[in-house]
Amino acid sequence: MLEVSGLSAGYGEVRVLHDLALTVEPGECVCLVGANGAGKTTLMRSLSGLLRPVQGAIRFQGRDLARTAAHDVVRAGIALVPEGRRVLGPMTVRENLEIGAFHRSWPRRQDGVDEDLEFVLTLFPRLRERLLQTAGTLSGGEQQMLAIARALMARPKLLLLDEPSMGLAPLVVKEIFATIRRLNERGMSILLAEQNARMALRTAARGYVVAEGRIVLAADSGTLQRDPMVQEAYLGV
Amino acid sequence: MDSAGTVLQLLFAGIGTGSIYALVAVGFNVIFKSTDAINFSQGEWVMMGGMVAAATVTATASPVWLACLFAVLVVTGVGMASERLVVFPIAKPTPLLITLISIGLAICTKSAVMLVLGKNPAGYPGFAGDTAVHLAGASIHSQTLSIIAITIAFMVLAHLFFEKTLLGKALRAAAADRDAAELAGIRVRSTVLWSFGIAAMAGAVAGAIITPLTFTSYDHGTMLGFKGFSAAMLGGLGNLYGSLLGGLLLGLLEAFASGYISSHFKDAVAFLVLLVILFWRPTGLMGTPAVEKV
Numbered sequence: 001m002l003e004v005s006g007l008s009a010g011y012g013e014v015r016v017l018h019d020l021a022l023t024v025e026p027g028e029c030v031c032l033v034g035a036n037g038a039g040k041t042t043l044m045r046s047l048s049g050l051l052r053p054v055q056g057a058i059r060f061q062g063r064d065l066a067r068t069a070a071h072d073v074v075r076a077g078i079a080l081v082p083e084g085r086r087v088l089g090p091m092t093v094r095e096n097l098e099i100g101a102f103h104r105s106w107p108r109r110q111d112g113v114d115e116d117l118e119f120v121l122t123l124f125p126r127l128r129e130r131l132l133q134t135a136g137t138l139s140g141g142e143q144q145m146l147a148i149a150r151a152l153m154a155r156p157k158l159l160l161l162d163e164p165s166m167g168l169a170p171l172v173v174k175e176i177f178a179t180i181r182r183l184n185e186r187g188m189s190i191l192l193a194e195q196n197a198r199m200a201l202r203t204a205a206r207g208y209v210v211a212e213g214r215i216v217l218a219a220d221s222g223t224l225q226r227d228p229m230v231q232e233a234y235l236g237v
Numbered sequence: 238m239d240s241a242g243t244v245l246q247l248l249f250a251g252i253g254t255g256s257i258y259a260l261v262a263v264g265f266n267v268i269f270k271s272t273d274a275i276n277f278s279q280g281e282w283v284m285m286g287g288m289v290a291a292a293t294v295t296a297t298a299s300p301v302w303l304a305c306l307f308a309v310l311v312v313t314g315v316g317m318a319s320e321r322l323v324v325f326p327i328a329k330p331t332p333l334l335i336t337l338i339s340i341g342l343a344i345c346t347k348s349a350v351m352l353v354l355g356k357n358p359a360g361y362p363g364f365a366g367d368t369a370v371h372l373a374g375a376s377i378h379s380q381t382l383s384i385i386a387i388t389i390a391f392m393v394l395a396h397l398f399f400e401k402t403l404l405g406k407a408l409r410a411a412a413a414d415r416d417a418a419e420l421a422g423i424r425v426r427s428t429v430l431w432s433f434g435i436a437a438m439a440g441a442v443a444g445a446i447i448t449p450l451t452f453t454s455y456d457h458g459t460m461l462g463f464k465g466f467s468a469a470m471l472g473g474l475g476n477l478y479g480s481l482l483g484g485l486l487l488g489l490l491e492a493f494a495s496g497y498i499s500s501h502f503k504d505a506v507a508f509l510v511l512l513v514i515l516f517w518r519p520t521g522l523m524g525t526p527a528v529e530k531v
Contacts, residue, residue: 048420049419050416050419050420069419069424070416070419070420071419071420071421071422071423071424071425072422074420074421074422075422079420080420082416082417082420086414086416086417086420087414087417088409088410088413088414088417088418089413089414090409090413091406091409091410091413095406095409095410098403098406099406099407099410099418099421099423100421101421102403102407102410102421102422102423103421103422105403106403106404106407106422150421151420154421154422
């Protein structure tokens, strides 16, 4: 479904990603683990079109998206839940969700938007209680739920999640990851970048270890959890 | 004239000009929201609204309201064309760059109006002719009442546009977080085009409805732009409702200062207000300092 090859990207003169390759098959949940600064967010930004890669191909369902702008990448079927949640603070929860479905509502409203709104509100009942509250007044966990719900409103085929556990209490992290698992069980393809390797490897079937902008290890989650290097560096064993 | 009449007279004058400043401030705010830049051509669009309406009245003898409507449409188009010509082509637009470019745009706009429509002051009667309304000892130009009514209507429509329509919400989303808006499929660069259109429209409306009271000429834009900018700063830059508050306050201060002290101070009031607000409360009356939760 997603096939990244030879991807190099960076900011100005600084190269962050070097010749990186990875794949996500339909229905899979794949994680990227790695330390702060390993390049996970840069990779997510490149995949979503926010950052134009210097080199390489991002093939998604047979189309190369390496030169496609973010507003068209979401139309192709990839939605990113960005690092730091990035909810639209001055706007209400409902408006955030409407904006999530923007590409399906403008210029003409397509079918299924109301059904999807109902779906995400069932997935996150806390958001239903706060529909008319401005997003900036939500707690961190609720903002993360809203960010995921907003991405789902785009009805993506592949969901990218960048550090969904960042800054959240352990109990909330558990809740968020349970939802990610539930989404995957419903057939959503997911690529998850996460510093919390323990949670990520428990959720994803397969993982890549990213270090200094390169993939240093790729295996199924069980193998990675038993790997001595991974245990020492990321699991704190 | 008795003192109650004087107060009422000044009150209406203040609300009238204050409405104009509020409309100009809306223009500053809309573009500031979408680009973080101060658009120095805002005042020129105000002048152009009056000049085009005046030229239309003279050339076609059409009713004033129709000429004004036409002028608003023309200037809105000019605003959008300006964005496409000078802002859109910038490879890496930064707020400072857009601000500097808008100064050049202002000079070009002013010169173009001068070359096409001439240097003579222009004017036309109010929507209800040059009639006056007498009220408790005060004599109020009927156009002042038209200005107040049109400003209220414009503000209500702008509010509905930004709160109720998907396009309005998309503009707010792009202003709140560019990346997040892009990720949702909004072409953020295109939202700047809409902002320029709305800002030019607000300016043109202001220029078209104030001209019956003040006349206009190609060099009137700078001062009107400055007043509108002061009003925007006073209310809080980036806040639509702050524009109304800032505009009305500035208009009233000006009217009462010129009524009770001396009309020489009229223009100084705006400068004074701007200085005080910059020293005392740079976020404006309704502005809130940027706080971000991480």
